Amino acid sequence: MASQKPSIPKGTRDFSPAEMIRRNYIFDIIRSVFQVFGYQPIETPAMENLSTLMGKYGEEGDKLLFKILNSGNYLDALPESASRFLDPAVRLTDLTKHIAEKGLRYDLTVPFARFVVQHQHELIFPFKRYQIQPVWRADRPQKGRYREFFQCDVDVIGSNSLLNEVELAQIIDAVFTKLDINVLIRLNNRKVLAGIAEAIGAPDKLNVITVAMDKLDKTGLDKVTDELVENGLTYSAIEKLQPILLLEGKIKEKFDTLTPFFKDSETGRKGLEEMRTVLLLLKDLNLKNKFDFDITLARGLSYYTGTIIEVKALDAAMGSICGGGRYDDLTGIFGLPGMSGVGISFGADRICDVMTELNLFPGTIQAATRALFINFGTEEEKHCLKLLASLRSAGIPSELYPDAAKLKKQMEYANRKNIPFVILIGKDEMESGKITVKNMHSGEQKLNTLEEVIKLLS
């Protein structure tokens, strides 16, 4: 039988020990910050019922869901002959709903909303939770984009207070300060965006406007204008929108321009007021990283209703490495209305990419074996096993080479694994009861008692 070339699905990755050490460094910092702010961990299944996931991320999102084929003879469950679904006139989604009822989660927010509704009577509100798990998207992979990646979510649900938004900004600041990444925290509010749509007389075109505005810094004013025209915005509306699109400079100037602009839009005024509250509180907190009120920030996920947040690394070319916002009614679809939540998600994989690119991992993070016992044979093995146990109970990470291989091979093993000390116990040492310790860095070698060895390696 010809052996097949091993491979893994597109957009997924294996993580080597060296990579896991770096990834765990990031996860540990993020987790410790979450905990210090009073958030509690939960986990949810990798797969959810498709009905939980569908329709929550907009049309695009549905396409990017990985669907799981039903077990057993799934074609038997079809209401009519399978051949009908081969007709191109029949929509593929019709077939999908008959043969797949589960899907891999697309993010952690929607499963969290489901979790909250399902466990509402056990939870203490406002409920502050964090969740660090992989999510899956059937996207085309490219730089910084994977089909399986880890999100680190923090959310507060059951509180309308804008203090939560402020707290999330503090968490962002604390995490990236600890990771030594310089970031810009961009803030906006969906109500401000809705207000703009209202004020220019195109309230139904909110989505078109936000998507176009989001592209402003990438494609420029002309392209954005073209796109707006294509999507049916009138020239007079675009004309009114222009000064908003070009709004730059200090936060205060943005408020000065928007305030009169919103004189007929209550939604806009409300959004602006929320922004003012959040920004003023943040101003007094002296965050290490910069934040800005950026009216071109839109964010695609359709469930956001208030504040939206996005974080970009300043020194690396990478999409957003953290994002989130407030959703007023995500639990409503699952039967629990009036429960507002706000949360953010850190993209661990992108953060890892940025830190690798900028060389930000400290050199001291690898927790490797401290000492390797050389294996000289059966008698020596037995002797070493006891000493090994002593070192381990003293908390010294140590190992015994499992085979009586050539010394060169064992030394090479220690060398390649970066083990700083090698312990040699042959006939001589067994008789004298002493232990030879070799420092692999300096090459120097000494006879010691067990106590001395423990002291030396601790």
Added chain:
RNA sequence: GUGGAUGUAGCUCAGGGGUUAGAGCAUCGGAUUGUGGUUCCGAGGGUCGUGGGUUCAAUUCCCAUCUUCCACCCCA
């Protein structure tokens, strides 16, 4: 879903319509069976992504397909 690149040894990559396809690194053995990193010597390892076409002859040229990467869309 759209567009552009890519695929040759475990890895990074040269090469070229015509005997036996190369290099560096890695692996294994030896110099050196109680002493690693450096050095030297040697060995193993390939259906040149897959399928088809052109040709006396294709790994090389052409077409298709898949893979990976990059960009768009969207996003972490």
